[in-house]
Amino acid sequence: MAQNRFHTGSGPSQRQLRVGELIRRTLSDVLMRAEVHDPDLNRHSITVGEVKASPDLKVATAYVMPLGGHDANDALAALRRNQAELRHHVAKAMSLKYAPQLRFVLDETFDRMDDTRRMFADERVRRDIALDDDQEDDRKDDL
Template identity: 65%
Template sequence: MGRNRFNQGDGPTQRQLRVGELIRRTLSDVLMRGDLHDPDLAGVSITVGEVRVSPDLKVATAYVVPLGGKGQDEVVKLLARNKAELRRMVSKELTLKFAPDLRFRVDETFDRLDEARRLFSSENVRRDLDD
C-alpha cells in the first residue's frame, strides 16, 4: 500500500529517516571537530544518538547525551543557545530546500538500556528465564 502525505500514522517515511540520519551524521561531525565558537562547548564530547524529522522536514529533533552522561540538561541548553550556528552548518552540508529548525532533547535510550540490563540481571527474572 502506497504512502501519501495524509497517511502519517504509520511512523516516519523513508525520506524522513534518510534526512534524519544525514542531519545526525552532520551534527556529530561538527560537534566532534569542535567547529562551534562557544567556549562552553569546547572539549565536551557529545553523542547524537538519533535525529527525528517532522513530516514536512522543517523541524529536526536531535537526541543527544554528553560522554559519561553528566550535565545532560546543561548540554541541551548550550546546544539550543548555538542552534542558529548549528543550523547554518547543517544546511551547508545538506541539499534541502529549507534548513530545518533544530531542537535538542536528552537521549534517554542509554538510561533505558541500563534499566533493562538491571532487570534482566535480577535473580527473579533470571530464574524465570531459566525455567
C-alpha cells in the same frame, strides 16, 4: 482526487529517515571538529544518537548525550544556545528547500538499557526466564 502529501504509514517515511541520518552525521561532525564558536559547547564530547525529522522536514529533533552523561543539562543548554549556528552548518551541508529547525533533547536510551540490564540481572527474572526456557525445551522434545 488529491493525494495526501505526507506518508500515512505507521512509522517515518524513507525520506524522513534519510534526512534524519544526514542531519545526525552533520551534527556529529560539526560537534567533533568543534566548529561552533562557543567554548562551553566545545568542552563537551557530545554523542548524537538519533535525529527524527518531522513529515514536512522543517523540524528535526536531535537526541543527544554528553560522554558519560556528565553535565548533561549544561551541554543541552549550550546546544540550545548555539542552535542557529548549528542550523547554519546543517543547511550548508545539505540541499533541502528549508533548513530544519533544530530541537535538542537528552537521549534516554542509555538509561533504559541500564534499567533493562538491572532487571534481567534480578534473580526472580532470571528464574522465570529459565522456567520459560525449560518449558520450551519440553515442547520441542514432545514433537
